[in-house]
């Protein structure tokens with residue numbers, strides 16, 4: 001770990017600015033040149049039943065931010081929800097966002113395993129329309145069902 005941490009530190013030195021603040025303030029600063037990756041708390045992990053994060057991301061406010069980013073032509077990638085077997089977690093993001101959704105096989109669900117079931121978890125990765133268009137211009141557009149998934153399990 002020490003070697004890897006120092007290697008990453010070396011790569012980042014002079015190129016990275018770290019900030020700790022509400023996501024909306026950072027999103028207000030980005031423009032078309034950026035590639036934004038967002039890994040907000042999954043839906044259901046900020047409420048009263050599961051308050052693992054001190055702040056939170058309110059679904060409707062987050063959707064408004066995504067609409068604004070898309071309107072400004074910002075390329076972004078978002079992990080936000082998923083499914084285990086037939087059970088889908090979280091409210092679907094609205095169609096008007098025009099997101100491109102890729103499902104990633106995240107492996108066997110530990111929660112299901114503990115409950116005596118054998119389900120695979122799939123996580124959604126969303127690409128914004130400006131990102132899909134940008135990739136298409138570089139002729140690397142995502143092809144549904146044809147992605148080669150990198151997997152730690154395969155290493």
Ligand SMILES: C[S@@+](CC[C@H](N)C(=O)[O-])C[C@H]1O[C@@H](n2cnc3c(N)ncnc32)[C@H](O)[C@@H]1O
Nearest residue numbers: 021022023024039040041042053054055056057
């Ligand atoms: C799923 S975790 C991200 C994990 C991270 N990508 C990693 O690999 O370590 C979600 C993060 O969002 C942060 N968070 C929650 N509400 C936020 C808000 N309103 N603005 C900015 N960050 C927030 C949480 O503190 C938490 O660190």
